[in-house]
Amino acid sequence: MSCEDEVMKIGKKLEKMISNNSADHGGADDLLNRLKDIPMTLTVLQKTRIGMTVNNFRKAASKDEIVVLSKTLIKSWKKLLSTDSTPSKPDKKEKEREKSSGSPDQSDNNSEMSESMDSQSSQGKTLMRQDSEASLTNDPVRLKCRELLAAALKLDDDTIIPNAQSAIDLGGKIEDAIFLEFKNTEQKYKARIRSRVANLKDKKNPKLKERVIMGLIPPESIAIMTADEMASDEMKQLRAKFTKESIDDHQMAKQEGTVTDLFKCGKCGKKNCTYNQLQTRSSDEPMTTFVFCMECGNRWKFC
Structure with missing residues (x-):
């Protein structure tokens, strides 16, 4: 099993523990120690997104030793990001060697070409920066x-x-x-x-x-x-569920009510209605009539 596959496998197990609210159960420290022993690279970090998984696991855990171990892993992986983002400086000796090599004419031509290319490159970077950055404002x-x-x-x-x-x-x-x-x-x-x-x-x-x-x-x-x-995905599913229930309730009201034109809707003025009667008070009181307008969906109680 490759390093990337093993990290992905451990990440899935940690995510499962988070979803099951079992971040402090047995086996969590073993998984984190296995991650600590794996020779991590920046490429594996980017592909597996294990850093975010461990951070979410740290937030879900309550045991101090698991939180400390998670923080230690995250700090060690952050060093990989900072090392990768540090640009390498060219060797001064190599620069001097390049300048001294070749004839004087060639050296002058090369320097002119390099200055021209640097100028074009800086202009291109300035244009890109202006396009990508937000506009300046004093508001x-x-x-x-x-x-x-x-x-x-x-x-x-x-x-x-x-x-x-x-x-x-x-x-x-x-x-x-x-x-x-x-x-x-x-x-x-x-x-x-x-x-x-x-x-x-x-x-x-x-x-x-x-x-x-x-x-x-x-x-x-x-x-x-x-x-x-x-x-979030959970909220979208919840809203879809409520929408479906509302549609079902609307259809049920249309199907179960008795059609009548004896009632006039106070909202749209139409008489295309259905009604249901229920005993909501004591047995010696008359039944309560619930009316539903088929035109606009208005509901009201008629006593």
């Missing part, structure tokens, strides 16, 4: 909204997300996209900002923040997403 309302979005996108110290984008840059881009839509900082703009902040800070929906930080959801998309689109 105090916009600056405050960018701060709120950046704070909502900020990761915990123990959370590892490979290739994570800067929370400050992302906050600026999201705010910029929202401002471009409304062209002002009035009520609708502020409501949109508050909605993004609340959903990004929702601890029951951590995947939304992770997907934004990893670039899976661009700033322009999160700026216009609806509440249903930003909701």
Whole structure:
């Protein structure tokens, strides 16, 4: 079994423990110690996303030894990220050797070409930076909204997300996209900002923040997403269940009621209704009539 396969296998077991609320049960420390012994690489970290799994496991655990072991693993893996992001400096001796090699004419030509290429490269980088960064602003309302979005996108110290984008840059881009839509900082703009902040800070929906930080959801998309689109998978399933139950109740009311034109709907004025009678009071009292309008869905009680 390869290193990557073994890490994936351990990750699935940890996720299963989290979902079953058994993070402190036996075997958890063995799995974490196995991860500690595996020669981890940055590629394996990125492919398996084991860092996020261990961090979620740490939050679900209550035993101190398991929390400490999880933190130790995360800190050791963070060193791989910092090592990979550090650019290697060219050797000065090699530079001098390259400059001294070749004829004077060739050296001059080479230096001119390299200066020209460097100039073009810097211009290209400047253009790319201008395209990708948010626009500059001195508006105090916009600056405050960018701060709120950046704070909502900020990761915990123990959370590892490979290739994570800067929370400050992302906050600026999201705010910029929202401002471009409304062209002002009035009520609708502020409501949109508050909605993004609340959903990004929702601890029951951590995947939304992770997907934004990893670039899976661009700033322009999160700026216009609806509440249903930003909701967690569990919330989407719950809403679908409630919608189905509501439809079933509506259909049942249509099917089970007795059709009549004796009642007039106070909402739409039509007489296309159904009714049911139930004994809701004492036996010597008359029955209560529940009326349902087939036209607009209005319900009322007729005593």
